[in-house]
């Protein structure tokens with residue numbers, strides 16, 4: 001039987017054209033992450049910041065000691081994506097120069113608002129390798145080896161214990177997030193910490209989160225930064241913060257309150273409930289408090305916000321990097337907290353990718 005192909009409508013033709021352009025962006029989409037990583041490694045934002053004013057290509061290439069024409073192409077890409085601004089010369093034969101934007105300042109190697117360490121961790125060869133195992137994981141119906149383990153032979157925490165370089169990359173990235181999110185926690189829910197004299201940060205990493213917290217809450221007399229031994233042995237030392245090594249699946253040091261930032265999303269419900277039960281044991285039954293700082297995925301499309309994309313990407317990253325982790329919806333948070341014996345909880349949105357969940361025994 002002969003099929004006659006229907007003529008596409010103008011709208012369908014436009015949609016096809018748009019789809020082709022979008023398709024090419026997926027073909028080469030990784031270039032955006034790679035070029036931003038390259039900009040951080042070269043120190044482009046740092047050079048312009050230190051210069052104190054926009055820099056010409058010649059000034060930038062001589063400061064960074066790099067090839068003029070390659071740098072030009074990288075800058076053209078970064079300007080196109082509005083990561084840096086291009087300033088036209090005031091005089092006719094002058095050279096254009098490159099200026100910082102709010103986005104390029106996030107690429108500074110240090111500082112309170114830098115996101116460089118987070119980008120360098122996620123774009124490291126170790127982290128990127130596990131993304132290749134996503135489809136096997138989905139096809140495996142829960143029986144396949146998790147992607148990170150399949151490629152590196154161990155889960156992310158055992159791998160980090162054996163590879164200090166990778167552990168440093170993770171600790172620096174998490175410290176970077178602590179500098180971004182802890183001020184937002186303090187700004188929106190300082191009262192949550194009222195009356196707390198001792199607090200344990202479970203899976204606290206290099207202690208940055210806790211040192212910022214005790215500085216903001218002078219009434220906290222003792223903070224315990226609790227993490228795996230290989231992490232706390234290189235953690236920062238700061239006033240009123242003690243670094244304690246151990247395993248949160250065994251026992252958590254006792255305190256008036258426990259805080260956990262970006263820890264539970266690394267684990268499935270079963271492990272989460274075990275960690276939460278241990279937190280409950282660590283805090284007083286009558287006036288103990290658990291403070292969870294985590295991203296929450298909106299179940300209701302209407303409530304989706306500017307960070308929904310990021311939260312969904314983070315959930316995919318948990319699939320790629322952890323064995324059982326996930327970014328939870330409010331309903332899923334309610335389930336693990338109730339199963340672990342917490343009687344009530346409430347949520348405060350903050351100006352960060354995370355929200356604050358306060359739970360009570």
Ligand SMILES: C[S@@+](CC[C@H](N)C(=O)[O-])C[C@H]1O[C@@H](n2cnc3c(N)ncnc32)[C@H](O)[C@@H]1O
Nearest residue numbers: 157174178203204205227228231247248261262
């Ligand atoms: C994603 S990082 C979050 C670090 C820190 N809370 C932050 O957000 O800045 C997860 C932390 O959990 C720690 N961790 C993993 N397994 C652990 C265990 N069994 N006991 C204690 N800490 C653990 C890791 O070493 C890591 O520092």
